[in-house]
Amino acid sequence: MKKLLLAFWSAAILLVIGPTTGGAIDPVVAQSTERIRPEAIRAHTEFLADDLLEGRSPGSRGHKLAVNYIRAQCEAFGLRGAGEGGGYFQKVPFVRAIVEEKETTFELKAGDSTRSLVYGTDFVMPDTHRDTEGSASAELVYVGYGVTAPEQGYDDYAGLDVKGKIAVTLWFESPPSFDPAVRAYYAGHEFKRANAAAHGAIGALYIRSPAMETLLPWAGVLRELRIGGLSLRWLQANGRPNGLDDALEVFPMLNRSGAEALFANEKWGLDEVLAAAQKGTPQRFALSKSATIKFHSRHEKVESDNVVALIEGSDPVLKDEYVLFSAHVDHLGIGDPVDGDSIYNGSVDNAGGCAVLLEVARLFAASPERPKRSLLFLFVTAEEAGLLGSDYFASHPTIPIGQVVANINVDGVTSLTPVSDVIAYGSEHSSLRTAVERAASQTGFTVSPDPFPEEGIFVRTDHFSFVKKGIPSILVNVGVKSTEPGVDALALLKQWMVTIYHSPKDDVSQPIHYETSARFARFLFWLGEGIAMDSERAHWNDNDFFGKKFASGRR
Ligand SMILES: [Zn+2]
Numbered sequence: 001m002k003k004l005l006l007a008f009w010s011a012a013i014l015l016v017i018g019p020t021t022g023g024a025i026d027p028v029v030a031q032s033t034e035r036i037r038p039e040a041i042r043a044h045t046e047f048l049a050d051d052l053l054e055g056r057s058p059g060s061r062g063h064k065l066a067v068n069y070i071r072a073q074c075e076a077f078g079l080r081g082a083g084e085g086g087g088y089f090q091k092v093p094f095v096r097a098i099v100e101e102k103e104t105t106f107e108l109k110a111g112d113s114t115r116s117l118v119y120g121t122d123f124v125m126p127d128t129h130r131d132t133e134g135s136a137s138a139e140l141v142y143v144g145y146g147v148t149a150p151e152q153g154y155d156d157y158a159g160l161d162v163k164g165k166i167a168v169t170l171w172f173e174s175p176p177s178f179d180p181a182v183r184a185y186y187a188g189h190e191f192k193r194a195n196a197a198a199h200g201a202i203g204a205l206y207i208r209s210p211a212m213e214t215l216l217p218w219a220g221v222l223r224e225l226r227i228g229g230l231s232l233r234w235l236q237a238n239g240r241p242n243g244l245d246d247a248l249e250v251f252p253m254l255n256r257s258g259a260e261a262l263f264a265n266e267k268w269g270l271d272e273v274l275a276a277a278q279k280g281t282p283q284r285f286a287l288s289k290s291a292t293i294k295f296h297s298r299h300e301k302v303e304s305d306n307v308v309a310l311i312e313g314s315d316p317v318l319k320d321e322y323v324l325f326s327a328h329v330d331h332l333g334i335g336d337p338v339d340g341d342s343i344y345n346g347s348v349d350n351a352g353g354c355a356v357l358l359e360v361a362r363l364f365a366a367s368p369e370r371p372k373r374s375l376l377f378l379f380v381t382a383e384e385a386g387l388l389g390s391d392y393f394a395s396h397p398t399i400p401i402g403q404v405v406a407n408i409n410v411d412g413v414t415s416l417t418p419v420s421d422v423i424a425y426g427s428e429h430s431s432l433r434t435a436v437e438r439a440a441s442q443t444g445f446t447v448s449p450d451p452f453p454e455e456g457i458f459v460r461t462d463h464f465s466f467v468k469k470g471i472p473s474i475l476v477n478v479g480v481k482s483t484e485p486g487v488d489a490l491a492l493l494k495q496w497m498v499t500i501y502h503s504p505k506d507d508v509s510q511p512i513h514y515e516t517s518a519r520f521a522r523f524l525f526w527l528g529e530g531i532a533m534d535s536e537r538a539h540w541n542d543n544d545f546f547g548k549k550f551a552s553g554r555r
Contacts, residue, residue, distance in 0.1 A: 036363065036522050038518040041358075041514050041521065042514045044359070045351045045508065048066050048329075049352075050345075051345065056330050056331045056346060058232060058389075059096070059304045060333055063304055063305075067305045070307045070379050071307050071309075073361075073362075074309035077362045080312065082398055082399060083307070089305040089306070090307075091304075092234055092304055092306060092388070093234065093235040093303055095129050095301055097129040097231050097232075098297060098300075099119075099128050102119075103295075104125050108261055110288065115261055121255065122257045123252050123254050124222065124253050124255075125297075126253060127233075127251055128295050129231075129232075135293060135294040137292040137293070138291065139166070139290045140262070140286075141162045141165050141286045142168045142263075142284060143156045143196075144170065145170055145175060146195060147186045148198075149186055152182070154178075157199050163200035165201055166291060168207060170207055170209055170212075171207065173209055173212070174186040174187040176280045177280055180450070181545070182545050188459050193248060201248065203250040203251060207254050207258075207262070207273075209277065221253070223336050226336060227333055230385045232386075262289065268285070304381040306389050307329070307379040308378055308379075309361065310374060310377070311361070311365055311374065311377075313372050313373045313532065314372055320403055321403050323374070323404075323405060323528050323532045324378060324404045324407045325361075325407075325528060326377075326378040327350055327379055327409065327411065327462075328380050328384070331345065331351075332344035335504075338504050339504075344504050345504065345507040346506055348500075349411070350383070350412055350413075352412070352415075352512065352517065353412060357377060357379070360521050364529075371529050372533055383462055387464060390465035390466070401469055404471050406471065406472050407473035407474070408524065408528065409461055410477070415520065416496060416511060417482050418483045418516045419480065420481045420482075421446045421478075421479030422436070422477065422520065425457050426474045429472070429541060430472035430544065431472065431536070432472050432474050436474070436476070436527060438526075439523055439526040443522050443523040461475045470550040470554040472538045476523075480493060
């Protein structure tokens, strides 16, 4: 049996049986769990989100301080280094690209007339890592969502010729008839880019739907792009940026004004195009215009660390299998000031997630009985720049990646109010659903469905780097069922996403309910324990889309 502390016992009763919380906790769990410390979660969060760490941008001094802190904590808890050379770190090489806005141009030609779009107002140019300059001059073809999905019987490119042309497509949109997670996969930039290249296009030009404008307003796009910290790609051994080894030269994104100019005097105007796409029946057609697009960009090399720490399993055979917990350390760094504050502290996103995971690591390390499988704690860099630290680890694993049975990712623990539920994004794809339900009922939570299916969260956090390696993976978070009378936790969260998320306001002044974070940490502990002790290895559901796409050949 694990240690029982009297203090915890009484706290557990207060926490779990009192009217402000959800269901009852399993008495075995209550008795066998090392005391979870809300104050430790608060203390880690306050350190990592302090102004002194300057928003933990990858490669910055603040990020180095953060990973040193996490390494020190892991070592003090008794975790072993499982990074490069048996240490705690894995160094990730990056190139950072900052677009030279004045030298980046977009000319739209219609017959004899040319219109110059204005950088920042009409268009932006993300992702200029391949070279310090580039250009494309070509005809434009509108390809709707830009999706080719044979297993869904769907192809936006059918009957279109985009060879040597620029494919115009909707940013982060895909056929609404698809299952939400499948829809999110096909909506992703990475898929659309590869598909455009596979069809012979030399550029991809993105337009934005009104729904996307609500989700991420243009001002937010500009703000994030101008924070150079976000504009990264990891470098392959040959020194080339990863993910850009195809024929695409340019991939700009248009604001509404730019998109209006694009579709002016065409067979269908912008509003008709957007309305049809929203209904799931996009027109696809060659535009009468062509575009000449040029960019200049400044490059610099950056290094930043992942932290990898291990608790070895107790079973002589199963210890070579791993349950992988992950959380990203980085945030946006220093950027455009909002109300006089320019430090993007990332307190909830994701100092809080790291803090919760540190407490879970401590609990495992302090338990006298270790689970059979090993537990790997991975604190990654450059999530905000596109899941890069996790993608690098998945591509350069310091343990055999085929031996990772599951990934549990923690990102943005938004305990704004006490809740009685947890959410496990993506658990419907694998046996992890059962593990989540078991751990939730052991720790007095219910499991709620994804409250934001339209946001495609399944493809937007670090666990997706492991899905692509065929590993059953989930993102877990506190839920949306408030236990405070009259408080609507979902409304609070939605409000938070619009007013605080990715702004300098996500700092230590956020009203985090650390008791709820601690209850969530207890859930994570039992989730990890359950997966690590299960007689069966976690597996994808039969015929699951992601299992079939990425896990064929895995045992
Ligand atoms: Zn974030």
